[in-house]
Amino acid sequence: MDIDLSGKTALVTGSTQGIGLAIAEALAGSGARVAVNGRTAQRVEEAVAKLGGDVVFVAVDVTTEEGAAQLLHELPAVDILVNNLGIFGAVPAREITDEQWRQYFDVNVLAAVRLIRMYLPGMIERGWGRAIQIASDSALVTPEEMIHYGVSKTALLAVSRGFAKDAAGTGVTVNSVIAGPTHTARVSRTSCISWSTNRCRGTRHNASSCVSIAHSHCSSGSSNLQKSRTWSRIWRRRWPPQRLGEHCASTADTWIRSCRRRANVFATRVSRRLLRTRVHRRPPCSPSQRAQRRHAPAKHLARRPVRDPMCTV
Secondary structure, X not given: OOOOOOOOEEEEOOOOXXXXXXXXXXXXXXXXXXXXXXXXXXXXXXXXXXXXXXXEEEEOOOOOHHHHHHXXXXXXXXXXXXXXXXXXXXXXXXXXXXXXXXXXXXXXXXXXXXXXXXXXXXXXXXXXXXXXXXXXXXXXXXOOOOHHHHHHHHHHHHHHHHHHHHOOOOOEEEEEEEEOOEOOHHHHHOOOOOOOHHHOEOHHHHHHHHHHHHOHHHOOOOOHHHHOOOOOHHHHHHOOXXXXXHHHHHHHHHHHHHHHHHHHHHHHHHHHHHHHHHHOOOOOOOHHHHHHHHHOOOHHHOOOOOOOOOOXX
């Protein structure tokens, strides 16, 4: 698919390596003016040297309020915002400290919220914009050795959903890309993560998803509430709305029939048990027979004749 993003300015946070660098390269290849972001000027310049096209660099720490203010001063208008910045690491669940919890929330969640809050009003005013958050499948299936990371990515999904509702109908879309295990340099260095690097995808897979979302076919008159869903294109192609509705109706009908069948089986068992009880129940008796039974000595209390052990008869 031919994607043309000419005339658009894109900001990719944490784009000096890994997924962020691949996203910046894909956006630049689509004609967008890309701002590469990193904390140190040296790493940002090295990343810019690897890319082609219209690329600028902004060396600021967006995890702080001062760095975000400096970024807004150097790059006042952004059409495509990609919140790719994030940290991860494997720590035993019961050894995660309060400081680590705060750090992961500040970097993975609060930094994205701050940038969306900064650039979303300008996008709405211009009537076009994209805010894309790079989430993770750890947001849905939290690994035991990275609970703090999984929680931060789950919060990032909620952030995307909330801002998507806020910007609905304005021509601005807010989306999340749930990235699976991706083979990056840092993942290769982290050997204590539960999943194997053999299952990791390349960085270009996530980059192509971001560029597709940033393209104009995802916008305009459609509702952001629908566009912010995290269903993949494969899911939408396999389950179009009509077929999905038919599938849900069929599933509900099957469930109702199963409940009815179980209710019938239960009723049959109960009726058989009651019938068995009636068959073995003692027949009714008259008042005189009832009195006779009441005054009759019990069988186990009746005296038996004692036999003389010396008697041979």
